[in-house]
Amino acid sequence: MKAHIVTLPGDGVGTEVTAAAVAVLQGVAEHYDHHFAFEEHAIGGGAIDTFGEPLPAASLAACQRADAVLLGAVGGPKWSDPNAPVRPEQGLLALRAALGVYANLRPLQVHPALANLSPLKNEKLKDVDVLFVRELTGGAYFGAKTRSADSATDECKYTVTEIERVVRRAFELARGRRRQLTSVDKANVLETSRLWRSTVQRVAADYPDVKVEHQLVDSMAMLLLTQPSRYDVVVTENLFGDILTDEAAALAGSLGLLPSASLGNGTHGLYEPIHGSAPDIAGQGVANPVGAILSVALLLRHSLALEEEARAVEAAVHEVLQHGPRSRDLGGSAGTAAVRDAVLVALEQHACIHRAIFAGVRACG
Ligand code: NAD
Ligand code: IPM
Ligand code: MN
Numbered sequence: 001m002k003a004h005i006v007t008l009p010g011d012g013v014g015t016e017v018t019a020a021a022v023a024v025l026q027g028v029a030e031h032y033d034h035h036f037a038f039e040e041h042a043i044g045g046g047a048i049d050t051f052g053e054p055l056p057a058a059s060l061a062a063c064q065r066a067d068a069v070l071l072g073a074v075g076g077p078k079w080s081d082p083n084a085p086v087r088p089e090q091g092l093l094a095l096r097a098a099l100g101v102y103a104n105l106r107p108l109q110v111h112p113a114l115a116n117l118s119p120l121k122n123e124k125l126k127d128v129d130v131l132f133v134r135e136l137t138g139g140a141y142f143g144a145k146t147r148s149a150d151s152a153t154d155e156c157k158y159t160v161t162e163i164e165r166v167v168r169r170a171f172e173l174a175r176g177r178r179r180q181l182t183s184v185d186k187a188n189v190l191e192t193s194r195l196w197r198s199t200v201q202r203v204a205a206d207y208p209d210v211k212v213e214h215q216l217v218d219s220m221a222m223l224l225l226t227q228p229s230r231y232d233v234v235v236t237e238n239l240f241g242d243i244l245t246d247e248a249a250a251l252a253g254s255l256g257l258l259p260s261a262s263l264g265n266g267t268h269g270l271y272e273p274i275h276g277s278a279p280d281i282a283g284q285g286v287a288n289p290v291g292a293i294l295s296v297a298l299l300l301r302h303s304l305a306l307e308e309e310a311r312a313v314e315a316a317v318h319e320v321l322q323h324g325p326r327s328r329d330l331g332g333s334a335g336t337a338a339v340r341d342a343v344l345v346a347l348e349q350h351a352c353i354h355r356a357i358f359a360g361v362r363a364c365g
Pocket of ligand 2: 074075092093274276
């Protein structure tokens with residue numbers, strides 16, 4: 001197949017992990033006979049420096065034309081002055097809003113070989129397989145903001161439409177998994193959460209085959225650590241989802257491992273690791289590219305409907321996490337390029353086995 005992919009490497013390690021992820025997409029194209037055309041554009045702090053704005057019109061237009069968008073990360077100390085008039089993160093938020101990608105899927109699995117890296121006891125991590133569905137284009141991130149010398153406000157607003165579409169997506173996803181949905185809110189305090197909860201309750205009637213529970217976000221933060229294997233699909237609003245998924249990444253062993261897919265109504269999607277620009281390690285070639293590479297698997301699955309290829313990438317990553325090489329955040333000493341190359345070798349092996357089965361032959365080198 002032919003696909004047109006826009007890359008937005010962004011800032012800090014964003015550029016490093018995106019380069020590795022693109023190499024994996026090129027590997028997929030080569031081994032499975034696809035043609036992927038890449039077009040790179042500016043976003044974030046680098047875009048502010050060059051164009052004076054964090055999401056130049058040309059970047060957005062290219063993203064809108066593409067079949068899928070692969071993003072690294074934005075931000076960094078250079079642009080973090082709290083009084084700065086324009087910030088890299090605004091570019092990312094504007095992109096999510098303009099693409100209408102309201103459902104942010106953040107899968108969490110714990111690789112058994114990495115369980116020792118988690119601060120939790122190994123037995124708690126057995127069978128952890130959670131899909132977070134984070135609302136991505138509403139809530140406090142997008143409400144009106146005010147600032148005066150001695151006060152500031154961030155309005156948190158949700159409409160029923162905004163809640164219902166992401167909740168329905170979560171129910172649909174639960175149907176393809178273990179049919180359990182946990183909706184996380186703060187309905188004991190927040191009006192937006194009460195609207196959220198009543199919407200979930202109403203929509204649940206359309207999904208009688210899915211078991212629904214409601215959990216307050218503060219206790220959810222605790223339960224994620226004490227009973228992580230209890231959860232299947234977790235749906236929540238924008239800010240709660242942001243915080244809970246960084247917490248969840250600690251269970252997997254590193255923030256560098258988790259991918260994400262941001263989807264709207266069609267197949268168009270924005271794919272990015274959940275981590276940021278990691279200024280403390282940027283420019284050293286040591287960032288873990290796994291979150292970005294697993295985001296490529298999600299891109300293949302959700303935007304290009306290439307399930308076999310998506311699984312091959314996931315299997316290749318699984319193998320590398322099992323046998324190494326491992327990056328520094330995982331206790332190893334391999335750089336980004338060495339991890340990328342190991343994934344490419346494992347991918348080639350998978351593709352060969354796939355072709356051999358397809359052709360009915362048994363040899364694979
Ligand atoms: P961060 O995610 O950049 O880093 C947190 C910690 O995790 C750091 O110690 C970092 O070294 C480590 N880490 C992150 N990614 C890693 C990887 N791939 N491999 C190994 N270690 C990794 O969070 P932060 O330091 O709080 O934020 C830095 C900047 O990134 C901020 O400007 C923030 O706004 C931005 N940010 C952007 C995104 C995004 O673009 N999607 C996401 C989160 C944060
Ligand atoms: C993420 C990031 C972003 C968010 C920031 C950089 C705007 O933390 O993708 O998780 O809060 O959504
Ligand atoms: Mn975040």
